[in-house]
Amino acid sequence: MPHFIRNTFCLLLLTLTSIALAKVSYSPEQPKTAIEIVNELASKHYSKQVLDDGLSNRFLSQYVNNLDPAKSYLLQSDIDEFSRWENELDNMLKKGDLSAGFYIFNRYQERAEARLQANIDLLESGFEFDLTEDDSLNMDLEQAQWPASAQAADAFWKKRIKESYLRLILSDKEPDAARSLLVKRYTNLQNQLSQRDSEDIFQIFMNSLAELYDPHTSYMSPRSMENFRIAMSLSLTGIGAVLQREDEHTKVVRIIPGGPADKQGILKAGDKIISVGQGEEEAVDVIGWRLDDVVDMIRGAKDTIVKLEIMPAVGEAAGSTREVAIVRDKIQLEEQAAKSEIIEVQNDSGNYRFGVITIPTFYLDVEAFYNRDPEFKSTTKDVQRLLGEMADQNIDGVILDLRNNGGGFLQEATTLTDLFIDPGPIVQVRDANEVVSRNHRSRYNAYYRGPLMVMTNRLSASASEIFAGAIQDYERGFVVGEQTFGKGTVQIQLPVREGQLKLTESKFYRVSGESTQHLGVVPDIELPAFYDAEIVGESSEKNALPWDKINAVPHRRYNLTDLPVDRLIERHKSRLSQDPDLRYLSDELILMRERRAQQSISLNEKQRRQEAKDYDLTRLAIENKRRSAKGLSPYETVEEWQAENSVDADPDGENTIPLPERDPLLYETGNIFADVLIMSDARSMLVQQP
Incomplete structure (x- = not known):
């Protein structure tokens, strides 16, 4: 079929709505x-936000963007038509009038069905993609505009399909297989679209309102609640990863410590899941799928294998994918327990030994605790035991590692702090009526009185921030380390007529009066940041509640950080510029940020292959610079380097790698700690009895 006939055919499919799904009411x-x-x-809700015309306008925009986040299906003419409700949704919702929300969804469904069918027909027509053209696709969704016309939408989608096709070719798929896979992708999306019912639409609509209050406020429909309950009660297991929907992808937000993905070590926060397969079965493309459907595919029976095709956030060339096979398992409490090790640091003034206690989460065996079982497990009990075991090991100080600790039980953050300070307040909580509670206190004398340092990163959140903030104050x-996540709010669950509403009712405040919300805890000394604060953290979330401050509460100051911090930072920066492992880390982070800053991607196969090759050579040069230092x-080739550093190359894992190379940030924290001890009298670093 001539190209002009095929093009006209696709355009007609988009502009005509002869293929119509049943309207949802x-x-x-x-x-x-x-x-x-x-x-x-x-x-x-804590914010006391008024549902008025201003919020109505934002509500409409949020709903449309939630339906069509990549501006892929709706046209500018649709958006213009929907604008008649800009200042009306508030009044309509107060009366329970949902007609606008369902009208907009039905239009979206109509456009999406026509577009997906057009994509399928284009692929099945044998249309040839010219991979030699010097063309590119804009990947910056923040700057994306709604298509001005059906013709503009056609042009956009041809580029988008071409990029998906090219990505598969670069992943060693044969042309026919790539084409077939894309047809399956769009067919699956059609099926997903056709299965949406009033419960799905109502949940999207009400969540579009809830999200305007803050990112942690949400509505869950009865079916979603039931699915969640079943998932928690059945003997289904997963991979130990927190996922969220980002545009049309499923993104890994956090790896749960002690889970299967954490043990394997390949899947990382920021990776995007492209397809999911069961054992030896063919993987199913999940781009555009609902999050709960993707999660259902990843869950399964214990000891079975799930295969994920991922687009790595770091360490791979732009646009490349890789396959990860993970054995499903349950996450046991013991796997998330605090662990200790002794590290030795060779400083220019001598050798130092530090006890490192890694706390993946703030955990508590609630059932055993309330049953008064004396053997109940908790973060505080385990850390106290580990501190006791270190007492006879001639250590110079203790490092508490809270990196990647997303929080947990507030009670445990309080009692853990109690091990290091004498009686006094730990955190303040202010509710929506501005009533401040100061009941979370240290009630006993400090168990450990020696030198202490706390490590954080961008994924240290909630309870971790309460602990770190108290130690700092x-x-x-x-x-x-890094500035922490900034999650300083408290949520409650409220049953409603159909479903459940989770809303933010309180905020955490440090004893200094500063909120941990939005700002998090700013470290005294910053280490190279692995996570981009503009992408990860509360401050990157739309509608996050702001940082603010209330009155401080009287508290003791131990003055153990009353040292010339500028000198500590100067010595740290000197090592950062000279130490081969720290320089390697800094160079890798710079390369990662440069890659993230790319706003367009080439549609030329030769150029993409060259970009991938150049990327690998750049990383090899960074590695060889470290090795030479x-x-x-040095490695002769990329292949030699990759073979020696593959997961299968070292069956004993990371424990065989020297600490400065395995975890340069932890080793540098030891160096900073050594500098602190050098600058202070050892006796002055002890917490004196009150």
Whole structure:
């Protein structure tokens, strides 16, 4: 078929709506539920935000963007038509009128079905993609515009399909197989679209409102609640990763410590999941799928294998993918327990031994605790035991490693702090009515009185920030690492007529009066940042509640950080510029940020292959610079380097790698700690009895 006929055919498919799915309507109970949600948000949410014309305008925009985040299906003419509700959704919702929300969804569904069918027809027509053209696709969704016309949408989608096709070719798929896989992708999306019902649409609509209050406020439909309950009660297991929907991809937000993915070590936060396969079965493309459907595919029976095709966030050339096979398992409490090790640091003034306690999460065996079982497990009990075991090991100080610790039980953050400070307040909590509670206190004398340092990174959140903030405010020890996540809010679950509403009712405040919300805890000494604060953290979230401050509460200051911090930073920066492993890490982070900053991607196969080759050669040069500085022989080729550093090359894992290379940030924290001890009298670093 001539190209002009095929092009016209695709255009007709987009502009005509002869293929129409049944329109979705709301149920009799959903208007009543909507009114209840609106009232609960108005009366109980911390922000006390008023549902007025201004919020109505943002609500409309949020809903449309939630339906079509990549501006792929709706046209500018649709957006212009929807604008008639800009200042009306507030009044409509207060009366339980959901007609606008369902009208907009039905239009979206109509456009999406026509577009997906057009994509399938284009691929099945034998249309040849010219991979020699010097063309590119804009990947910056923040700058994306709604297509001005059907013709503009056609042009955009041809580029998008071409990029998906090229990505598969670069992953060693044969042309016919790549084409077939894309047809399956768009067919699956059609099936997903056709299965959406009023419950799905109502959840999207109400969440579009809830998200405007803050990122942690959300509505869960009855079916979603039931699916969650079943998932928690059945003997289904997973990979130990927290996932979220980002545009049309499923993104890994956090790897759960002690879980299967953590043990394997390949899957990382920021990776995007492209397809999911069961054992030896063919993988299913999941781009565009609903998050809960992707999660259902990843879950399964214990000891079975799930295969993930991922687009790595770091360490790979732009646009490349790799396959990861993970054995499903349950995450046991013991796997997330605090662990200790002794590290030795050779400083220019001598050798130092530090006890390192890694705390993956703030855990508590609730059932055993309330049953008064004396053997119940908790973070505080385990850390106290580890501190006791270190007492006879001639250590110079203790490093508490809270990197990647996303929080947990507030009670444990309080009792853990109690091990290091004498009686006093630890955190303040202010509710929506501005009532401040200061009940979370240290109630016993400090168990460990020696030198202390706390490590954090961008994924240290919630309870981790409460602990780190208290140690900093009491001047009990230095906080070293990255600025923390900034999750300083408390949520409650409220049942509504149909489903459940989770809303933010309180905020955490440090004893200094500063909130941990949005800002997090700023370290006294910053280490190279692996995570981009503009992408990861509360401050990167739209509608996050702001940082603020209330009155400080009287508390003791131990003055153990009353040292010339500028000198500590100067010595740290000197090592950063000279130490081969730290220089390697800095160079890798610079390369990673440069890659993330790319706003377009080439559609030329030769150029993409060259970019991938150049990327590998750049990383090889960084590695060889490190090796040369350490007196090691450089790798001759990329293949030699990759073979020696593959996961299968070292069956004993990372434990065989020297600490400065395995974890240069931990080793540098030891160096900073050594500098602190050098600058201070050892006796002055001890916490004196009150």
